[in-house]
Amino acid sequence: MELDRILALDQAHIWHPYANPLDPGPIYPARAARGCRIELLDGRSLIDGMASWWCVIHGYNHPRLNQALYDQLARMAHVMFGGLTHEPGVRLAKTLVELTPEPLAHVFFCDSGSVAIEVALKMALQFWIARGEPGRHRFLTIRSGYHGDTWHAMSVCDPVTGMHHLFAQALPKQLFAPAPNCRFGEPCPDSEVAPIAELLDCHRHELAAVILEPILQGAGGMRFYSADYLKRVRELCDQYGVLLIADEIATGFGRTGRLFACEHAGIAPDIMAVGKALTGGYLSLAATLASREVAQTIAQGVPGVFMHGPTFMGNPLACAVANASIELLLEGDWQAQIRRIEQGLAAGLAPCRGQPGVAEVRVLGGVGVVELERPVPMRALVPRFVELGVWVRPFGRLIYLMPPYVIGEIELGSLCAAVGEVVAELPDLWARDNSP
Ligand SMILES: *Cc1c(COP(=O)(O)O)cnc(C)c1O
Numbered sequence: 001m002e003l004d005r006i007l008a009l010d011q012a013h014i015w016h017p018y019a020n021p022l023d024p025g026p027i028y029p030a031r032a033a034r035g036c037r038i039e040l041l042d043g044r045s046l047i048d049g050m051a052s053w054w055c056v057i058h059g060y061n062h063p064r065l066n067q068a069l070y071d072q073l074a075r076m077a078h079v080m081f082g083g084l085t086h087e088p089g090v091r092l093a094k095t096l097v098e099l100t101p102e103p104l105a106h107v108f109f110c111d112s113g114s115v116a117i118e119v120a121l122k123m124a125l126q127f128w129i130a131r132g133e134p135g136r137h138r139f140l141t142i143r144s145g146y147h148g149d150t151w152h153a154m155s156v157c158d159p160v161t162g163m164h165h166l167f168a169q170a171l172p173k174q175l176f177a178p179a180p181n182c183r184f185g186e187p188c189p190d191s192e193v194a195p196i197a198e199l200l201d202c203h204r205h206e207l208a209a210v211i212l213e214p215i216l217q218g219a220g221g222m223r224f225y226s227a228d229y230l231k232r233v234r235e236l237c238d239q240y241g242v243l244l245i246a247d248e249i250a251t252g253f254g255r256t257g258r259l260f261a262c263e264h265a266g267i268a269p270d271i272m273a274v275g276k277a278l279t280g281g282y283l284s285l286a287a288t289l290a291s292r293e294v295a296q297t298i299a300q301g302v303p304g305v306f307m308h309g310p311t312f313m314g315n316p317l318a319c320a321v322a323n324a325s326i327e328l329l330l331e332g333d334w335q336a337q338i339r340r341i342e343q344g345l346a347a348g349l350a351p352c353r354g355q356p357g358v359a360e361v362r363v364l365g366g367v368g369v370v371e372l373e374r375p376v377p378m379r380a381l382v383p384r385f386v387e388l389g390v391w392v393r394p395f396g397r398l399i400y401l402m403p404p405y406v407i408g409e410i411e412l413g414s415l416c417a418a419v420g421e422v423v424a425e426l427p428d429l430w431a432r433d434n435s436p
Contacts, residue, residue: 028386104290120245382394
């Protein structure tokens with residue numbers, strides 16, 4: 001199909017994420033992707049700085065992941081998970097249980113991250129119903145969080161930066177502690193923990209769980225916070241007998257320099273959600289893991305069954321490619337890859353520090369962030385990045401890079417150079433910007 005025809009049909013019929021349905025802004029047809037490059041239909045090749053929303057850790061079109069899918073496809077694309085099981089599913093569950101902190105032992109497969117969060121919240125509710133305390137049905141979280149776009153997931157996103165303030169009136173009212181201000185690598189003073197401790201104390205009889213993104217808050221603000229804070233929250237949850245849900249959907253599988261971000265604090269949650277990089281960015285799959293205690297309590301309660309079951313639960317293709325992706329990750333030296341990216345990002349983004357309009361530059365593991373003083377001029381900025389030969393899609397006040405782990409030094413340098421160039425042009429781009 002011709003480029004113009006694709007764009008016309010797209011404009012006529014397609015909703016894009018977080019976009020105006022009639023005027024989504026610049027859209028670029030892609031025709032192929034390989035390694036760390038996305039090839040546009042007009043022949044241009046872009047270095048990928050996004051890993052397609054943080055999922056494509058091994059790069060695009062990876063022979064091993066492709067082969068895993070071909071092999072599984074030749075056997076069975078899908079069967080229902082009610083009453084049936086299969087090797088790709090049980091292998092993946094065994095691997096996830098082995099890789100995640102000790103008490104997590106029961107895996108619920110979901111079709112996306114948001115659903116994994118819904119499932120995590122429902123598990124917490126059912127845990128308390130089974131314990132005879134149905135009044136514990138509220139959730140406590142920290143501001144600047146993001147947990148997905150579905151109903152209850154929206155209710156625990158940051159009420160301002162979480163993209164869902166439009167729906168605030170219709171959503172269940174959860175409890176919000178301030179986002180921790182103690183940085184990653186720093187200790188956490190008592191004053192930082194006091195507000196969340198107070199909320200736990202006041203609401204202990206109605207709280208089902210605390211939910212948070214460990215260490216790295218992603219789409220809610222790209223903040224990196226103190227491992228000490230996370231440790232203290234775990235202790236508080238134990239003290240008040242409240243469950244802890246860790247949303248590792250963005251952080252899981254190495255992005256922050258540990259396989260799971262909870263490891264920075266040496267803590268184990270009662271429930272954990274993983275997604276995004278789980279399939280190396282090939283198919284939509286997520287999982288909610290629960291501790292033995294959570295699973296046993298739900299099992300022994302009434303009705304004894306867990307009331308959730310997506311149609312495509314445990315899809316064998318998705319499980320097969322997830323198994324291959326995790327194998328690939330663990331047999332390679334991913335820690336060295338992340339360290340190399342961390343050093344490259346730190347060096348490459350340093351020149352942005354102190355530029356006009358730049359509030360802060362920060363790097364953790366495979367994540368580099370340039371935080372601006374004002375919202376990014378999206379409509380001017382994305383086309384400028386494309387002109388510079390890179391795929392970088394900022395949001396809010398954040399220009400960030402989360403490249404595939406396999407990115408080479410030269411490509412990483414080009415990504416950082418493009419960010420530097422665009423940052424230098426910011427005053428001019430802001431002046432020309434007509435984003436809504
Ligand atoms: C992306 C994300 C989600 C939602 O996952 P989807 O697959 O987009 O539904 C939830 N939590 C965190 C931390 C995420 O980064």
